[in-house]
Amino acid sequence: MPQISYEIIAECPDTRARVGLLHTPHGSIETPVFMPVGTQATVKGLTQRDLAEDIGVPILLANTYHLYLRPGHELIRKLGGLHKFMSWPNAILTDSGGFQVFSLSGLRKIEEEGVLFHSHLNGDAHTFTPQSIVDVQLAYGSDIQMVLDECPEYPVSHEYARQSMLRTVRWAKQANDHFRMRIADSPTRHALFPIVQGSMYPDLRKECARALLDLDTDGYAIGGLSVGEPRPLSLEAVEATEDILPRSKPRYAMGVGMPAELPEYVARGIDMMDCVLPSRNARNGYLFTSEGRVIIKHARYREDEGPVDPNCSCYTCLNYSRAYLRHLFQGKEILYSVLATRHNVQRYLDIMREIRHAIKLGSFLEYLKCARSIAAEAEARAEV
Amino acid sequence: MPQISYEIIAECPDTRARVGLLHTPHGSIETPVFMPVGTQATVKGLTQRDLAEDIGVPILLANTYHLYLRPGHELIRKLGGLHKFMSWPNAILTDSGGFQVFSLSGLRKIEEEGVLFHSHLNGDAHTFTPQSIVDVQLAYGSDIQMVLDECPEYPVSHEYARQSMLRTVRWAKQANDHFRMRIADSPTRHALFPIVQGSMYPDLRKECARALLDLDTDGYAIGGLSVGEPRPLSLEAVEATEDILPRSKPRYAMGVGMPAELPEYVARGIDMMDCVLPSRNARNGYLFTSEGRVIIKHARYREDEGPVDPNCSCYTCLNYSRAYLRHLFQGKEILYSVLATRHNVQRYLDIMREIRHAIKLGSFLEYLKCARSIAAEAEARAEV
Numbered sequence: 001m002p003q004i005s006y007e008i009i010a011e012c013p014d015t016r017a018r019v020g021l022l023h024t025p026h027g028s029i030e031t032p033v034f035m036p037v038g039t040q041a042t043v044k045g046l047t048q049r050d051l052a053e054d055i056g057v058p059i060l061l062a063n064t065y066h067l068y069l070r071p072g073h074e075l076i077r078k079l080g081g082l083h084k085f086m087s088w089p090n091a092i093l094t095d096s097g098g099f100q101v102f103s104l105s106g107l108r109k110i111e112e113e114g115v116l117f118h119s120h121l122n123g124d125a126h127t128f129t130p131q132s133i134v135d136v137q138l139a140y141g142s143d144i145q146m147v148l149d150e151c152p153e154y155p156v157s158h159e160y161a162r163q164s165m166l167r168t169v170r171w172a173k174q175a176n177d178h179f180r181m182r183i184a185d186s187p188t189r190h191a192l193f194p195i196v197q198g199s200m201y202p203d204l205r206k207e208c209a210r211a212l213l214d215l216d217t218d219g220y221a222i223g224g225l226s227v228g229e230p231r232p233l234s235l236e237a238v239e240a241t242e243d244i245l246p247r248s249k250p251r252y253a254m255g256v257g258m259p260a261e262l263p264e265y266v267a268r269g270i271d272m273m274d275c276v277l278p279s280r281n282a283r284n285g286y287l288f289t290s291e292g293r294v295i296i297k298h299a300r301y302r303e304d305e306g307p308v309d310p311n312c313s314c315y316t317c318l319n320y321s322r323a324y325l326r327h328l329f330q331g332k333e334i335l336y337s338v339l340a341t342r343h344n345v346q347r348y349l350d351i352m353r354e355i356r357h358a359i360k361l362g363s364f365l366e367y368l369k370c371a372r373s374i375a376a377e378a379e380a381r382a383e384v
Numbered sequence: 385m386p387q388i389s390y391e392i393i394a395e396c397p398d399t400r401a402r403v404g405l406l407h408t409p410h411g412s413i414e415t416p417v418f419m420p421v422g423t424q425a426t427v428k429g430l431t432q433r434d435l436a437e438d439i440g441v442p443i444l445l446a447n448t449y450h451l452y453l454r455p456g457h458e459l460i461r462k463l464g465g466l467h468k469f470m471s472w473p474n475a476i477l478t479d480s481g482g483f484q485v486f487s488l489s490g491l492r493k494i495e496e497e498g499v500l501f502h503s504h505l506n507g508d509a510h511t512f513t514p515q516s517i518v519d520v521q522l523a524y525g526s527d528i529q530m531v532l533d534e535c536p537e538y539p540v541s542h543e544y545a546r547q548s549m550l551r552t553v554r555w556a557k558q559a560n561d562h563f564r565m566r567i568a569d570s571p572t573r574h575a576l577f578p579i580v581q582g583s584m585y586p587d588l589r590k591e592c593a594r595a596l597l598d599l600d601t602d603g604y605a606i607g608g609l610s611v612g613e614p615r616p617l618s619l620e621a622v623e624a625t626e627d628i629l630p631r632s633k634p635r636y637a638m639g640v641g642m643p644a645e646l647p648e649y650v651a652r653g654i655d656m657m658d659c660v661l662p663s664r665n666a667r668n669g670y671l672f673t674s675e676g677r678v679i680i681k682h683a684r685y686r687e688d689e690g691p692v693d694p695n696c697s698c699y700t701c702l703n704y705s706r707a708y709l710r711h712l713f714q715g716k717e718i719l720y721s722v723l724a725t726r727h728n729v730q731r732y733l734d735i736m737r738e739i740r741h742a743i744k745l746g747s748f749l750e751y752l753k754c755a756r757s758i759a760a761e762a763e764a765r766a767e768v
Contacts, residue, residue: 040711040712040715040717041708041711042712042715042717042718042719044717044718044719045718045719045722046719047699047719047722047723048703049699049703070711070714070715071686071707071711071714075686075687075707078687079687079689079705079707080689085705085707085708085711086708087703087704087708302455302459303459303462303463305463305464315431315433319432319433319471320471321463321469323455323459323463323469324425324469324470324471326455327424327425327454327455327469328424328426330454330455331424331426331454333424333426333428334426334428334429334718334721334722335426335428335429335430335431337718338429338431338718338722339431
C-alpha cells in the first residue's frame with residue numbers, strides 16, 4: 001500500500017517531462033518541484049512564513065546528519081517532530097546523511113553493517129546503519145525519507161563503484177524491511193525512497209535501478225550527483241535509468257542544480273530536485289535572474305535603482321533596488337542575506353512554475369529550447 | 385514656523401510623563417516613542433515590512449556617520465533620499481555623527497570649525513562641520529535631524545566639559561542658521577534638534593539647555609548619555625534640564641536604555657528614545673521578556689516548548705519555541721538573529737505602548753512603581 005501516492009496529470013510527448021501530484025500528509029505537491037535546503041531545520045535567513053506564504057514552498061529538505069548531531073533526533077521527537085519543532089506547515093523530505101558523512105566528517109569507516117564516522121562539530125564517534133537512519137527519520141516525522149547510501153566521490157574505479165553500489169542496494173533492502181516493520185502500526189503516512197548509485201558508470205546505474213525495483217517503494221532517488229563530476233555526466237547518469245525506474249513513481253535527483261539545468265532534469269523524467277545553490281549563492285552575492293546572473297558587489301550596480309530582476313515579483317524585487325542590496329552586501333548586513341535568499345529561492349520556484357505551465361500547455365519542448373539558448377547567451381555574457 | 389509640530393494629548397499629574405502627537409512628513413507619531421536603530425539604513429536582520437507592518441514602528445533612527453562613509457550622502461540623494469533608498473515608508477531621525485566620530489574613529493581633532501577624523505573603514509580623512517552635517521542630513525531627507533555636537537567620554541573634568549559644551553552650543557547655532565537658510569525655499573518639512581551636553585554636571589546641562597532655547601527649534605535632544613557613566617547619573621543628567629526645556633516641544637534622550645529604564649525616562653519628561661540594545665542583545669542571545677531576561681543558550685531552554693515570552697504576540701513568540709531558537713543560536717543560524725531581533729524590538733514597542741496607555745488612563749504612577757518592583761525582582765533573579 002503506497003504511503004505517498006503520486007498521479008501524473010500532464011505529460012510532454014517529446015520528452016520525459018511530466019506534471020504530477022504528490023500527495024503527502026502535509027499537502028499535495030505539484031511536480032516537478034524544487035525543494036529549498038533547510039540544513040539545520042532552517043533555510044538560512046528565511047522565516048517559515050516567508051517560505052510557506054510569500055514564496056509558496058510546498059516542500060523543504062532538511063539534513064538528517066546535521067539534525068542528528070544537533071539538536072538530536074530524540075529531542076526533535078520529544079518536541080513533537082520536525083514540523084512542529086521548526087514550525088513548518090508543509091511537507092519535509094530528509095536525506096539519509098550518507099552524502100554528509102562522506103563529505104563533511106573527517107574519519108569514517110564503511111562496514112557491511114553501516115558507517116562509522118566522527119562528528120564534524122566535536123569529533124564524537126557515531127554509527128549510522130540502514131535501520132538507525134530509518135529510526136532517526138521517523139523521529140523527525142519526515143514525510144519522505146531516504147535510505148542510507150554510500151555516496152562515492154568522483155572519480156572512482158568501476159570496481160569500487162560496483163562494490164559500493166551493491167552495498168547501497170543491500171542497505172536499501174535492510175532499510176526498507178525495517179521501515180515497513182516500523183510503520184506497520186503507524187497511523188501516519190511516511191514514504192521511504194531508495195537511492196540509485198553507481199558513480200558515473202551507466203551500466204552500474206542500470207544494475208542498481210533494476211535491483212531497487214524489487215523494493216516496490218513509493219519513489220526513487222538518484223544520488224551521487226554534484227560530487228565534482230563534469231555537468232554532462234550528471235545528466236547522463238540520470239538518463240541511464242530513465243527507462244528502468246517506473247514512470248508511475250516520482251523520481252528525485254539529489255543535489256541539483258543550476259537554474260539552466262532544472263528543465264534539463266525535468267526533460268529526463270525528474271520530478272523533484274533540491275540544491276543549496278539558490279541560498280548559498282545568494283549569501284555570496286550571486287543572484288539568479290530571468291536575464292542572467294547579477295554579481296551584486298560589482299560597481300556597475302552602485303547607482304542602479306532597478307530591482308534585482310525586473311521580471312520578478314518577490315518581496316525583494318518589489319521593494320528594493322540593486323543599489324540598496326549592494327550597499328547591504330558591502331556592509332555585511334544580515335538583511336542582505338535575507339533579501340538575496342528570498343529572491344533566489346523565488347527564482348527557482350518561478351522556474352519550476354514556468355516548467356509545469358509549459359508541460360501543461362504542451363509547449364515544454366519550446367521552453368526547453370528557449371532556456372538552452374538563453375543559458376548559452378548568458379554563459380557568453382557571463383553577467384547581466 | 386515649526387517644521388514638525390507637536391501636541392500633547394494626555395499628561396500624568398504626578399510625573400513629567402505625557403503622551404503627544406508628533407506630526408512628521410512621514411506620519412504622525414504617538415509619543416513617548418522608541419526608535420529602533422538602523423545604523424547602515426537597516427535594522428539588522430529585519431525587513432522594512434517586518435518593522436513597519438508587523439511590529440508597527442513609526443520612526444527609525446539611522447546613523448549619519450555610517451551612511452556618510454558608505455554609501456555616501458550624495459549617492460543617497462541621487463537615489464531619491466534615504467526613505468526611497470531603504471524603502472522605508474515611515475519617519476526617519478538621523479543623528480549628527482558626533483557620537484560615532486568620538487567612539488569609532490581612531491584619530492580625530494576637534495577645532496572650532498568642526499571635527500577632523502579618520503574613517504573606521506579605510507582610514508580616509510574627513511571633516512564634519514556644523515554646516516556640512518546639516519547638508520548631509522538634508523541629502524538623506526531625514527524627517528528629524530541633529531546638530532553636530534561633541535560627545536565627551538565619561539568622566540571628564542568640569543573645565544573640559546564646559547569648554548566642550550560651549551563649543552556644542554556655538555555649533556548648534558551655526559547649524560541652525562545654516563539649516564534655516566537651506567530649508568527657506570524647500571517644500572519639504574524637516575526639523576533640526578540641538579543637543580544638550582555638559583557631561584554629568586547638572587550646572588553645565590542647565591547652562592547648555594538655557595543657551596539652546598534661543599534657537600527656538602522644533603525639539604531638543606539630550607546627548608552624552610550611555611557613554612560609560614553609572615545609570616543613576618544618566619537619569620540625573622536628564623532631570624537637570626526637565627524644567628528648562630520647553631514642555632511644548634518634544635525631547636529626545638539619545639542612546640537609552642534598558643527596558644526597565646524606559647518608564648524612568650518618560651517620567652522625567654522624555655518623549656523619544658533610541659537604543660541598539662534590543663537588536664544587539666538579540667543577536668548576542670539576550671532576549672527581553674515581560675518576565676525578565678532569557679539567555680537563550682542556557683541548557684534549561686533545550687527542551688523548552690514555550691515561546692520566548694508567553695505574553696508577547698510577535699511573530700517569533702506566536703510561532704517558535706525557546707528550544708528552536710536555542711537550536712538556531714547554537715548553529716549560528718541567520719534565522720536566529722532575525723527571530724530574536726523581531727521579538728526584542730517588539731518588546732520595546734510593547735513597553736512604550738503600555739506606557740502611553742497608562743498615561744492616558746491616568747495610571748502611569750502605578751505602572752512606574754510596578755515596573756520598578758518587577759525590575760528589582762528580575763535583577764535579583766537575574767534570569768527567567
